[in-house]
Amino acid sequence: DVVMTQSPLSLPVTLGQPASISCRSSQSLVHSNGDIYLNWFQQRPGQSPRRLIYQVSNRDSGVPDRFTGTGSGTDFTLKISRVEAEDVGTYYCMQGTHWPRAFGQGTRLEIK
Amino acid sequence: EVQLVESGGGLVQPGGSLRLSCAASGFTFRSSAMNWVRHAPGRGLEWVATFSATTTNTYYANSVRGRFTISRDNSKNTLYLQMDSLRAEDTALYYCAKDWQLDSWGLGTLVTVSS
Numbered sequence: 001d002v003v004m005t006q007s008p009l010s011l012p013v014t015l016g017q018p019a020s021i022s023c024r025s026s027q028s029l030v031h032s033n034g035d036i037y038l039n040w041f042q043q044r045p046g047q048s049p050r051r052l053i054y055q056v057s058n059r060d061s062g063v064p065d066r067f068t069g070t071g072s073g074t075d076f077t078l079k080i081s082r083v084e085a086e087d088v089g090t091y092y093c094m095q096g097t098h099w100p101r102a103f104g105q106g107t108r109l110e111i112k
Numbered sequence: 113e114v115q116l117v118e119s120g121g122g123l124v125q126p127g128g129s130l131r132l133s134c135a136a137s138g139f140t141f142r143s144s145a146m147n148w149v150r151h152a153p154g155r156g157l158e159w160v161a162t163f164s165a166t167t168t169n170t171y172y173a174n175s176v177r178g179r180f181t182i183s184r185d186n187s188k189n190t191l192y193l194q195m196d197s198l199r200a201e202d203t204a205l206y207y208c209a210k211d212w213q214l215d216s217w218g219l220g221t222l223v224t225v226s227s
Contacts, residue, residue: 001174039213039214048217048219048220049157049207050217051213055213060215092157100159100171100172101162102159103157104156
């Protein structure tokens with residue numbers, strides 16, 4: 001089974017500063033159709049998860065452009081260019097290429 | 113607007129059963145793969161099961177295979193999760209989510225397994 005490993009698990013950030021979360025998979029996430037199904041989700045306190053990024057780098061509708069997804073193969077990154085107060089929460093990567101699906105452990109972003 | 117509304121959660125004893133439902137609206141349900149994902153207290157998200165869109169293919173996490181059954185009724189726009197032989201470690205908030213890549217989520221329904 002694919003294992004997703006995120007780092008760091010805790011991320012204190014000053015408002016207005018950038019933030020970066022790494023996600024590594026134990027196997028390549030390139031699907032047989034050539035696409036890479038790596039998603040990023042945000043879960044604010046007390047809310048349901050919300051997908052931010054799909055297929056590595058595509059922002060979902062309504063997601064601010066300060067969120068950027070990059071990566072390939074087994075190495076992926078979510079970057080926030082300037083952290084705002086509403087970004088507090090836990091961020092998860094998830095691979096959607098192989099069965100069973102797998103989430104990373106989650107990265108808790110807090111304001112320093 | 114996509115809406116997913118879970119129901120059926122509650123308190124159940126270890127070894128017991130529960131059936132969760134997810135009522136869907138705002139999209140073509142029969143054309144969408146559907147999923148269950150859970151969030152246990154103090155833990156991260158865990159994918160549980162997926163039912164494909166146009167076939168009867170189902171997929172399960174190792175932790176629930178043989179105990180949980182995912183199903184759907186396209187005439188009712190409803191997704192189900194039959195949970196049998198429940199264990200304390202199944203205690204969690206259970207979400208349904210739309211599409212192979214989980215693009216929309218419901219608010220969840222809480223399942224507590226305890227004696």
